[in-house]
Amino acid sequence: MKRSSVIRGVVLRRVALGVAAVALVAGCGPQGAGGGGGGSAAPPAAVTDTPPASSSAPSSDPSSKPSSDPSSDGKPSSPSATDGTPAPKALMGDGDENEQVRELQARLRQAGYFDRAPTGFYGTMTAGAVTAFQKKRGLPQTGSVDEATWQKLLAMTHKPTADELKPSTTNKLDAPDPRCLTGRVLCISKESRTLAWMIDGKVVSSMDVRFGSENTPTREGLFTVEWKARKWTSTIYHTPMPYAMFFSRGQAVHYSADFAARGYAGASHGCVNVRDKAKLSELFDQVKVGDKVVVHW
Structure with a gap:
């Protein structure tokens, strides 16, 4: 076999592997049993759940992600108290996402x-609630939960019930991202x-949503609706995706x-x-x- 033929074969195999990798990560579907249905729409010809080739992929906005400054033990470093004294070590803080944060929110x-349903994510609203609690109790106002703050909250609240941790009520909207205040926007927090769903800064309707896992995260940034399908099934995960807006x-x-x-x-x-179908x-x-x-924190 000639050397040029061998090189050509290696290149073609690498290209094929690259295409397969893109097809694997591009699709989407719910993790677990999907369902639902609806009318029908003629979806664009596609091998995976990707927009048509003519669509341009919008850029993400990494600046919208929360940031943390990991310490040597992997926890975000505690901010200083408002009086300038060093803050005690944080048990929970900005960017954390776990069941202890959900319990914290339920107790708060x-x-x-x-004043909203617990989400399990420690963001600006949770930090604000913690700061207000600390101020009322004469604790250092760090916005993070240290041992003293946690013990004080435990002492004045009861262990949350299952309904308190994961209520079925609709989540309360937070302040919209500035990019949501003009035009027609799906503003997703x-x-x-x-x-x-907002038009010229006014909320027309709202609903609860959930996102991808740590291994399959939902991208954040400014995008546009590229195509729609009233009835669609993921070509990668083979699960129904009714009323899909890609x-x-x-x-x-x-x-x-x-x-x-x-x-x-x-x-x-x-x-x-x-x-909510x-x-x-x-x-x-x-x-x-x-x-x-707009997908934002």
């Missing part, structure tokens, strides 16, 4: 400092786990029967799951290809 809600290389807003059944016990493969059906009819999509 019992005490009247957190990871912190409050909500989607707000906005970022295979990631879409869509109804999830798994989210409706399990709530936040599950996650998507990167898509924005909606559990009736609300999403109405939204699907209103949203147009080209409308903005």
Whole structure:
């Protein structure tokens, strides 16, 4: 075999592997049992759940991600108290996402400092609630939970029930990202786990959402609705994605029967799951290809 033929064969195999890798990560579907249906729409010809080739992929906005300064033990470093004294070591702080944060939020809600459903994510709203609690109790106002803050909160609240930790009520909207205040926008907040359909700064409708897992995260940034399909099945995960509105290389807003059944016990493969089918059906009819999509913390 000639040397040129061998080189050509190696190059072709590498190209094929690259294409296969792109196809693997581009698609989206709920992790768990999907479901639902609807009418029909003629989807674009595609091998994976990716937008048509003519669509340009919007750029992400990494500046919208929360930042942390990991210390040697892997926890974010505690900010200084407002009086300038060194703050005690934080047990929980900005950027954390776990069940202890969910319990913290439920207990803060019992005490009247957190007015939304627990999400398990420690963001600016949780930090604000913690700061207010610390101020009222004469503790260093760091916005992070240290041992003294946690013990004080434990002493004045009871162990949250399952309904308090994961209530079925609709999550409360947070302040919209500035990019959501003009035009027609699907404004999606990871912190409050909500989607707000907004037109010229006014909220028309809203609904609960959930996102991808740590291994399959939902991308953040400014996007547009690239294409829609009232009835679609993931070509990678083979799960139903009714009322799909694709906005970022295979990631879409869509109804999830798994989210409706399990709530936040599950996650998507990167898509924005909606559990209220009736609300999403109405939204699907209103949203147009080209409308903005903002995914932010």
